Amino acid sequence: MACLIQGFVTNGMAPIMAEQVHNKEKQRLWVKFSQLPATLIIGGILVGFLLCIALLSFVWTPYDPIAMNVRDRYLPIGSEGYLLGTDRFGRDVLTQIIMGARNSLFVSIISTLVSLMIGTLLGLYVAAAGGRIQNIISRTIDVGVAIPGILVAMVLATAIGPGNLAAITAIIIWFIPVAARVVIGPAVQVLSQDYIEAAFGYGRKKWFVLFNHVLPNISSTIIVQASVMFAAAILIEAALSFLGVGAQSPIASWGRTLKEAQPLMEIAPSLMVVPGLAIVLAVLGFNLLGDGLRAYLDPQQTRKR
């Protein structure tokens, strides 16, 4: 009898307890989430949204991006069937923006990753070299940082022809010295620690120490730098295509959409506002993400949690 009652009780209790546990876990997750910096959350949402849209464009866009519809030219925002209106050829602006997001992210991600990789390797090498080599290369890097990137892009565009390749190459050349300079400082500081000397003392090779001990310790710097670079790359890509150096028609690009809208400012101001807003939101998203990551990865913050 007692057994029966117990069985009944436990059976009855089990789902309630499981639910409580589940709720507690949910609560804990929520607490963890709510402790994240607000900038990180907002930035993450903006960037995530942008990424989703760019990926979506591979499978679906509202309209064919190059299909013209002469009857429906210059439709305003909120027209039936055209959420963001149409441009002077009657193309759907929303489709243009979505395709532009794809191009913008493509250029900025490729160029940022490549320049970060090369810049980090260069920075690590310089930090470990020390002495005269370090001096010479870091001064050269400083000179590299001082060269205006737009100028490099212009020269490249005339040399290899305008297009995404020219834009990507220009941004990479522009960013390598920036990335290297960001890496050198923290790397030198980490290299002066006793555990680095111990690793060398045990007979570890230079690049082993650099990858296994130095790189993990400066990773937060690099991650934050990456998000800042993404934002800058989006802006530069837009500027280059605005100047006619970047992506060429018919590849959609925010900068070119903006440029094409410029002479039509008085007829259809929304054509200019929309791509401008897209650029602003994308840059804002990456910058907020960078700021949030900086706060989140700050070692002192981490220690407090």
Place this chain on the structure above:
Amino acid sequence: MLIIENLHVSIAGHTVAEVEKLELANGQRIGFVGESGSGKSMIVMSILGLQPKSAKVTGSIKFNGVELIGIPAKKLADIRGRLIGLVPQDPTKSLNPTMRIGKQIAEAISLHSNAGKKAILRRVRELIDNVRLPDPDRIIKSYPHQLSGGQQQRVLIAIAIACEPKLLIADEPTTALDVTVQGEILNLLLTLSKELDMGLLFVSHELGVVRFVCQKVAVIYGGQVAEFGNADSIIKQPAHRYTDALIAANISLPRNEIEVAGNTNQLHSVRGSVPSIGEFPDGCRFRNRCDFAIDSCRSFVPMRQKDKDHYHRCCNPISSAEKPNVTH
């Protein structure tokens, strides 16, 4: 086991350390005492070839018959950690903050053996247990910043003794720690040295600490051994004026407790400060700060024997009749 002979370390032409002869027997514990800048770390670090790159080292340091000066880097790397362990001064700078503790201890083992993963993990637990750290599972998974300074220093001791070295060098292992933890670390070093029959080369600026840990003491000043002998004999009956001044300045030694408790209310301090490299006077290095300097201090002072196992280089030593430190 360890024999240092005619060791001479110089930086940019200036002598920073010279030791005529110093021996350490198996399992013996020896303390190096001196102020900051006295060259004690320089002597100890040159044993492991860890002196600054600009330093020039000549002479002979023999460890179990192997000459360590001029040894190829590969052979030296093998000796470091396997035969001679090092406990560093600052634990917070000596552990990689992005690597779990378990991995850092395991690295020290795997560098010098071909043991499998399981054997290494077993050894890591054993070592954590050896250095009296609780809860090995948690420690293995922790990052350095999750441990206290004392716990970090214990981890570093575990790393240093991972391969059961014959000699452990501890370079001021308690300076960066809280006073409350210092005693525990010292006790640990002492017990480990006895348990593993491991020689201990202990660098410190506290004579009281050294007397507690070591059998022999070398008082270092200006890169020279000023006085050498049994710890008790040196602290109870110092011969060198510098040793005497050091003792007088030390609050933790019983002799001074009485004075502090009494009416003077003041600790003695050594006049002046340690000169920079290359600015030490000729003859006795301590001459310009000594209240008892005489004319013969101006010329080179050789090592003299006071008792069996008690040597010093002082021209005007404290005689047995003189009560030490009365005139300060």
